[in-house]
Amino acid sequence: MNWDIFAGTWKQIRGKEQAWRNGLTHNPGGVLAGERLEEVGKIQQRYGIRKHEAEQQGRQFSDHIKNGGQ
Numbered sequence: 878m879n880w881d882i883f884a885g886t887w888k889q890i891r892g893k894e895q896a897w898r899n900g901l902t903h904n905p906g907g908v909l910a911g912e913r914l915e916e917v918g919k920i921q922q923r924y925g926i927r928k929h930e931a932e933q934q935g936r937q938f939s940d941h942i943k944n945g946g947q
Contacts (some may be wrong), residue, residue: 879925880924881922881926881928881933882921882922882923882925884918884921885919885920885922885923885925886918886922887917887918888914888915888918889915889918889919889922890902890918891911891915892911892912892913892914892916892918893911893915894906894911894933894938894940895907895910895914896909896910896911896912896915898911899911915947916935917932917935918931920934933938
């Protein structure tokens with residue numbers, strides 16, 4: 878098994894837990910951080926890439942969305 882895929886799955890679990898926990902305490906910043914961690918984990922798991930590369934792709938996608946998809 879590719880360890881990057883395993884790490885991505887683990888990030889998804891941690892992200893869901895973090896978002897859930899911060900949702901209980903009504904901490905929207907923490908919820909977003911958890912959701913972002915989960916998304917980076919999905920990228921890492923799907924493509925089997927390293928953490929740094931997955932985070933970079935997540936940032937690029939977020940910037941793309943913020944700029945109206947242009």
